[in-house]
Amino acid sequence: MGMIKIGRIRIGWGHAMAMLALVLLLLLPVLMPKNNYLMHFFVLFFIWAVVAEAWNLIMGYAGIFTFGTIAFFTIGAFATGLLSQQLGMSPWPSILLSGILTALVGFLIGLPSLRLKGAYIALITYALHMLLAPLIRRGKPIGIETGGFIWNIASLNFLGYVFPRNVIAPWYYAGLTLFVVLLLLIYWVIRSPIGRAFVALRDAGPLAQSLGVNEYKYKLIVFGLSAFILGVIGAFYAHYVATISDRMLGLDYFVKTLIMVILGGLGTFPGGVVGAFVVIFLYEFMRPLMSYRLIVLGAIVILTVVYMPNGLTGTAEYIIRTKKWKLVGDGFLRRLAKMKKKI
């Protein structure tokens, strides 16, 4: 891609776009301080973009086909709910500790299952997902209310200023900070030796392994790290919405997040963010359809997977690069096919 020149500074198009978006996001509450609805929309976008991007990191880059994303998100949310309510921890340390606890669970699940290939991991992590709901619903001994609820989770604070529930702007900036920090963390992982190891394993598996790239170790690291990210953002979600229940484990949330990753583009970096933006907007837009919108969402997933396997980001990249208006590019799925791994 091309570069933009401003005096002597040269910036890539991608970075320039990201910075522009960041400036716009920083200015939004200043420009529209009364529009709580729009800000709420964007806080949700920050949360789900991180979830989708974390899923994209494990599924699209590390090639671990996990279905446990929402499970880790929920574990983080309930961990902070219990820590701040039962043990009286203040919110920020509690969010961090929830992330660490979730990462521990991730390691425990990853240890036996990451040696397996492809679809098996999907099934095991989905079993974890299914296991959580009955556990939460019967969690009375550890302080979860009947029916799997935790009510009135403490509000966040910053230097002694407690965020009010009816003003969204402080929440907006807290969410934006987490969004930027966690996305930078994911970007760093993709560009770090770990990310390169995955690219090597994906494109030339046996060669990379013969050169001493330990697939299992790197998979475990990324699995734990993504669990940490999901735990942190899940904890933030819990503090933001104040009431959490096992409804979070519903199939609709699950498929909604999956479509963010698929529609945005599996294995492309801003894919999850683009997907989250489009899906959250579409979901609001389709409100008059009521429960039928889940059916529409399911249909969108199938159509995207069949006709646009590289998602919006991958397709846009392909169109810009080759100047051909085609939906199927040579992105992630073609590359994965080269792995020739038996699943």
Added chain:
Amino acid sequence: MDTWVYKIPSALIDGVTIGSVYALMALGLSLVFGVTRTYNFAHGSFYTWGAYLMWYLPVLLKRNLPYPVKFAIVVPIMFLFGWIFEKIVVRPNRKSPNWIITVLICTLAAALIFDTTALVVFGPLSKAIPPLFEGKIRLGNFVVYVNDLGVFAIAMLAISALTLFLNKTRQGTAMRAVAQDLTGAKIVGVRADKIFGYSLGISAVLAAIAGILAAPKYFISPMGGWVPYIKSFVIVFLGGLGSFKGTVCAAFILGIVEAMVVIYLMKAWVMPVWFVVLIGILILRPKGLFGIWE
């Protein structure tokens, strides 16, 4: 002290009953995995929809029919359902280079569509259908419900029919050939696409029968298929992938374990125990009881 011993027979009967339901579910899953090499995440929806159709028939026709007639109506519908499902959801992915994973995603989306449709059409309240067989047999202190025996008998009948189909008929042999070696089967002239459709159809029928057999006791709800689905793949793991005998054995073993857990511990412990079993299999014997790994 005495009650502890007295509970064993009833736990065994409960376990065998629910085990036969799980066996049907798991066999369908195993068949589809063996033949088409895909995990069908909408398998649980077949279970739910079979039971819903059985419940809906008397409502639709405004009169109650005997069970054999209802089975004769539901089974072909479910076969067609599975066959069309293959045509619309699984088939278009086949030309994609990474179709195993895209099929997984598509079937999950299809499950969402089916479940939401069930929720919209039938409502969120769970439904019940009358037991398939009335009456109970008294043996001293124990009471045996005829329905439990009937469930076991129907499941056995379905499993024998499937065995006969796979071993004696031309289509069944073709199905086994595709499961063994797709390329080889294509070379000798087996039309694999047709076989894929049939296997999805049969798995839908098996799941629907399982759903109908379980419905009088466990009720029908839009999301109710997920738990049996997860359990059935634990069974497939324990039995060993691609092993018919192993799957049936594992279903009964885990069914009895579940019944023991329900009676001696608590119902809340059922899913954790299944999960521990799954992790245990993965650590101790990843190829399952009878399985051949990869």
